[in-house]
Structures are given as C-alpha cells and as structure tokens.
Amino acid sequence: MGKTESDETKNVIELQDVVKDYGDFKLDRVSFSVPEGSVCGFIGQNGAGKTTTINLILDIIARDSGEVRLFGENVGGDKAYLREDVGVVFDEMGFHDFMTGKDINLMMKNIYKNWDEAAYFDYLKRFSLPSRKACGNFSRGMRMKLQIAVALSHHAKLLVMDEPTSGLDPIVRNEMIEIFRDFVVEEDHTILLSSHITSDLEKIADEVVFIDGGRIVLKGNKDEILEKHGLLKCKKADLSKVSTSLIVGVEEETYGATVCVNDRKAAEKLYPDMVLEPAALEEIMIYYVNAGRRDKGH
Amino acid sequence: MKGLILKDIMCLKKQLMVFGYCIVGVMAVAAMYVLSCRFGNLAAVGGKIIEGAQASPLEVDYMATIPPIFFLLIPLVAVGDMTNVFAADGKASFARVAGSLPLSAPKRLLARYLTIFALAGIGILADILVAGVMSALADILTFGALLGIIFSGASVVAMYSAFAILYCILLGHGKESVAQVLSLLTLVALYLLLRWEKWKEIALSIAASDRGETEGEMSIERLWDFLETLEHRAYIPVLCALFVTCASYGLAVLILRRKRGVI
Numbered sequence: 399m400g401k402t403e404s405d406e407t408k409n410v411i412e413l414q415d416v417v418k419d420y421g422d423f424k425l426d427r428v429s430f431s432v433p434e435g436s437v438c439g440f441i442g443q444n445g446a447g448k449t450t451t452i453n454l455i456l457d458i459i460a461r462d463s464g465e466v467r468l469f470g471e472n473v474g475g476d477k478a479y480l481r482e483d484v485g486v487v488f489d490e491m492g493f494h495d496f497m498t499g500k501d502i503n504l505m506m507k508n509i510y511k512n513w514d515e516a517a518y519f520d521y522l523k524r525f526s527l528p529s530r531k532a533c534g535n536f537s538r539g540m541r542m543k544l545q546i547a548v549a550l551s552h553h554a555k556l557l558v559m560d561e562p563t564s565g566l567d568p569i570v571r572n573e574m575i576e577i578f579r580d581f582v583v584e585e586d587h588t589i590l591l592s593s594h595i596t597s598d599l600e601k602i603a604d605e606v607v608f609i610d611g612g613r614i615v616l617k618g619n620k621d622e623i624l625e626k627h628g629l630l631k632c633k634k635a636d637l638s639k640v641s642t643s644l645i646v647g648v649e650e651e652t653y654g655a656t657v658c659v660n661d662r663k664a665a666e667k668l669y670p671d672m673v674l675e676p677a678a679l680e681e682i683m684i685y686y687v688n689a690g691r692r693d694k695g696h
Numbered sequence: 697m698k699g700l701i702l703k704d705i706m707c708l709k710k711q712l713m714v715f716g717y718c719i720v721g722v723m724a725v726a727a728m729y730v731l732s733c734r735f736g737n738l739a740a741v742g743g744k745i746i747e748g749a750q751a752s753p754l755e756v757d758y759m760a761t762i763p764p765i766f767f768l769l770i771p772l773v774a775v776g777d778m779t780n781v782f783a784a785d786g787k788a789s790f791a792r793v794a795g796s797l798p799l800s801a802p803k804r805l806l807a808r809y810l811t812i813f814a815l816a817g818i819g820i821l822a823d824i825l826v827a828g829v830m831s832a833l834a835d836i837l838t839f840g841a842l843l844g845i846i847f848s849g850a851s852v853v854a855m856y857s858a859f860a861i862l863y864c865i866l867l868g869h870g871k872e873s874v875a876q877v878l879s880l881l882t883l884v885a886l887y888l889l890l891r892w893e894k895w896k897e898i899a900l901s902i903a904a905s906d907r908g909e910t911e912g913e914m915s916i917e918r919l920w921d922f923l924e925t926l927e928h929r930a931y932i933p934v935l936c937a938l939f940v941t942c943a944s945y946g947l948a949v950l951i952l953r954r955k956r957g958v959i
Contacts, residue, residue: 453792453795456795456796457795458792458795458796458956458957459956459957460954460956476800478797478798478799478800478803479798480798481796481797481798482798484796486793486796488792488793488796490789491788492788492789492790492792492793493788493790493793494703494706494707494784494785494787494788494790495787495788496706496709497703497706501703501706504699504702505699505700505702505703505706506699507699508697508698508699508702509697509698509699509700509797509798509799510797510798511798558796
C-alpha cells in the first residue's frame with residue numbers, strides 16, 4: 399500500500415470542519431492544513447474570517463464544532479503548553495503603552511520556559527528599537543517589529559501572524575519579509591501569514607489558503623495555483639464558447655471580456671485563438687470574491 | 697504566571713506611587729493623632745466627656761479607637777483596587793496577547809487573584825509600619841490589636857477585589873466602574889445578611905433607648921462588638937476572605953469557559 403500525503407508530511411496546523419457562528423458572521427466548515435517547514439499565506443479580504451480562524455487556532459476563542467490541531471494535538475482544554483512553541487504577531491500590538499522593551503522582557507521571561515533574553519535584546523538592537531522607551535510612543539512599524547522580536551525570542555517553531563504588514567510602508571514590509579525568510583531557513587520552522595496584501599505572500603508563501611465570507615474557496619501550493627489559473631482575453635461574443643467548468647469569473651470590458659480560468663493548460667488547448675495570460679494572486683482573489691458575491695446574489 | 701503578576705503590578709505603578717505618598721501622610725497624621733490622644737487636646741476632651749458623665753471611660757476608649765482603624769484602612773484601600781488592571785488591559789487589548797501565551801485561562805485568572813494577595817501583602821507591610829509607630833507613641837491600642845485590625849482590613853479589601861474580578865469577568869471590558877459599585881454593594885449586602893440578627897437587635901435597642909426603656913442601653917453597648925472582632929478575632933474576616941476569594945475564582949473559571957477574551 400502506497401503512502402498517502404498525510405503520512406509523508408507532518409502538519410503543524412490542521413483544521414477539520416471548523417465552525418464558529420457569531421450570528422451575523424459564520425466561519426463555515428473550514429478545513430485546511432499547514433505542513434511543517436512551509437510558509438502558508440492566508441489570504442482574504444477584510445472581514446473574510448482570517449482573524450477568527452487565527453483566534454480559533456490559538457484557542458483564544460472557542461469553536462462551535464470541528465477540530466483544530468496544533469503540532470498534531472487537539473487544542474482546547476488544558477493544552478496551553480502547545481503555545482510554548484508558537485510565536486504570535488497580531489495586527490495591533492496588544493502591549494500596554496507604558497511598557498518598555500525591558501518591561502516586556504521581564505514579563506515574558508517569567509512566562510515562556512524557553513525565553514532567550516539575549517536573543518530578545520539582539521532583535522531589539524537589530525530592529526533599532528530602544529529598550530527603555532515606552533512602546534506607546536513607537537510607530538506602527540516599530541510596534542510590529544517589537545511583536546516580532548517577542549515572537550522570535552522563545553525559540554518558537556511556528557509563527558502565526560495576523561496582517562503583520564498591513565499599514566506599513568513598502569520598505570518596512572520588505573524588511574519584515576526578510577525576517578520571515580530568515581526564520582524559515584530552519585527546516586522545522588513554519589509560518590502562517592494572514593494578509594490581504596497578496597504581493598507580500600507571492601514573495602514568500604509556499605502554500606496558499608484563500609478564505610472568503612467564512613468559507614475556504616481555494617487552497618494549495620502557491621506555484622500550482624498560479625500555474626493553473628490564467629486570464630483569458632476574448633471578445634464578448636466569444637464568451638459563450640468558454641466552458642463554464644473552466645470559468646472562475648468574468649469581467650466584461652468595453653470591447654471585450656477577461657475570463658479567469660481554473661485550468662490554464664486546458665484553456666490553452668481549447669481556445670488557441672484567444673490570448674491567455676498568467677494571473678497574479680490578487681487577480682485570482684478578486685475573481686473568486688466577485689464570483690462568490692454573484693452566487694450569493696442569485 | 698509570575699510574568700502576568702509582574703505585568704499586573706506594572707499596570708498599578710501609578711496607584712503604587714500614590715500609595716507611597718499615602719503611607720507618608722497616614723504615618724504623619726496617625727502619629728499626631730495618637731500623641732494628641734495621649735498628651736494633647738484629644739486627651740483633654742476625653743477627660744471632660746468622662747467628667748461630665750456623657751460617656752463611660754470604656755466608650756471614650758472605643759471612640760478613640762475608631763480613627764486608627766481608618767488610618768490603617770487607607771493604605772490598604774489605596775493599593776487594593778484591581779479594576780484598574782482590567783481597565784488597562786482593555787485599553788491595550790491585552791486579552792488577545794494573553795490568550796496566545798502558553799498559559800490556560802484559569803492560570804491567567806489565578807495570576808490576577810495572586811496579585812490581590814501580593815498587593816494585600818504590600819498594604820499589610822506598610823500598615824505594620826504605621827501600627828509600629830502608633831503603638832510605640834501611645835498605648836491606645838496594643839500592637840497585637842492593631843495587627844488584628846490590619847488583617848481584618850486587608851481581608852475586607854481582598855474580598856472587595858475578589859468580587860471586583862468576578863464582576864469584571866462577568867461584565868467584560870469597559871464596565872470596571874460598574875464592577876466597583878457592584879462589589880461594594882455585594883460586600884455590604886453580604887455583611888448585613890450574615891449579621892442580620894445583630895443589626896435587628898441594635899435597631900430595636902436604639903428604638904427602645906429612644907422610648908427610654910433601660911434594657912435598650914445595655915444592647916447599644918454591643919454596637920462596639922465589631923471592635924472586639926477586628927482586634928481579637930481577625931481570623932474570622934481572614935477566613936471569610938479566603939472563602940470569598942476561592943468561591944469568586946471558581947465562579948470566574950466557570951464564566952471563562954463560556955466567555956473568553958476578557959483575561
């Protein structure tokens with residue numbers, strides 16, 4: 399009997415049919431996994447359910463049903479120790495404004511068993527963060543770097559980041575991507591990076607999970623997704639010729655139409671007279687979101 | 697867990713600074729008071745009251761005991777309000793960071809309860825200093841009796857904090873002032889409920905005294921019973937505080953099972 403994929407790869411995060419219903423918003427049977435050693439980009443527009451999913455992974459909120467596993471163990475109950483190996487970066491800092499880098503060190507070294515004081519102060523130095531200044535006076539970029547310094551200073555094996563690059567200028571964003579790249583150099587280091595800035599994810603992600611309206615609409619290897627999807631340019635009159643099974647979404651323009659297809663090779667064979675271009679993650683995301691909205695409209 | 701206790705104490709940094717000034721002020725006023733009671737104007741007034749038979753020497757002694765109780769309560773109250781920690785955590789949205797730490801919600805909650813004891817400990821140590829000054833300067837109260845008052849006061853403050861934590865968890869962020877009022881009301885209600893018969897008796901005694909019935913006066917003296925409890929039976933409020941703290945923790949854990957993101 400041949401080995402299945404799950405036998406070969408160890409998943410650091412696994413979600414199986416996870417449901418969380420807030421009444422006005424529902425995370426609906428979310429299932430995906432993040433293999434060890436990978437960078438998983440968690441894409442979705444604002445309000446798609448990324449933060450709720452991350453909160454469920456970290457057991458910050460309770461799920462209504464389904465299973466969430468971290469390092470192979472079910473989260474919940476008395477499994478807080480699992481978070482010993484998880485570094486977390488939120489979109490907002492979360493530390494009290496009066497706290498200095500030194501105060502945070504004092505707190506964290508009395509919480510994490512593997513807290514590395516020397517590494518923490520090295521990161522502060524590397525990120526040019528003053529250790530005696532109250533973090534309430536830090537810029538957004540500095541606050542994010544402070545969180546990353548904390549997340550990396552207890553020898554975490556998994557980094558979970560919720561929109562860490564949003565609201566940052568491109569130079570700081572690039573700097574942060576470099577930090578994440580350094581982190582995943584180690585084989586057993588994994589990153590789950592949620593963002594709506596797809597260009598960042600295109601640079602670093604191996605896997606992509608795309609969520610919209612509380613549902614996973616697309617997941618898989620980033621390169622495979624980019625390879626499979628394409629933008630087919632055609633005349634409006636030719637739209638009916640395109641097989642509906644290939645269509646993710648259509649955008650009609652003044653003189654023609656662009657069709658996002660989910661099988662570029664098949665489209666290439668079937669419609670050799672039409673122009674087929676590669677699609678970027680952002681374009682794919684927009685087509686899926688619009689298709690979802692259209693479906694809901696019907 | 698120790699890290700969260702340290703963080704909570706950092707949140708109360710300003711409160712602890714006020715506490716420092718408070719200790720200096722209380723020590724000065726307490727010293728002046730006990731000296732006046734022993735040698736100054738208050739001693740003279742006490743003498744005149746006894747001479748004029750407006751009150752018995754015992755009652756004058758009791759009356760003189762009331763202000764030191766308040767002197768000793770001030771430092772404890774100044775250091776013992778936990779609602780500020782909830783307000784600070786809410787303002788910083790710290791609950792999400794706390795939730796990502798390798799500590800379960802009951803442990804995070806326990807850290808907050810342990811902070812109460814740490815703060816009560818600071819208050820007790822400061823009060824012992826004040827009590828030392830008071831008992832060294834005059835013989836209104838013995839050091840032992842003052843210790844009884846300190847531990848009784850610390851127990852009341854601990855009970856208040858335990859209720860405050862419970863209400864903060866129940867009501868969520870932004871409702872700290874409501875939690876403060878509810879904690880005070882609960883404390884008063886609990887005291888009245890436990891001592892209902894006594895309060896009824898005192899009320900009846902006062903009414904009887906107003907009507908000029910002699911047995912009423914005998915009972916009014918029992919009004920001073922609480923001084924006896926504070927000075928010599930401090931183990932009662934201490935045990936009550938331990939019970940209330942444990943019950944409050946148990947209830948808060950139950951609430952946290954359903955409601956997360958508060959601590």
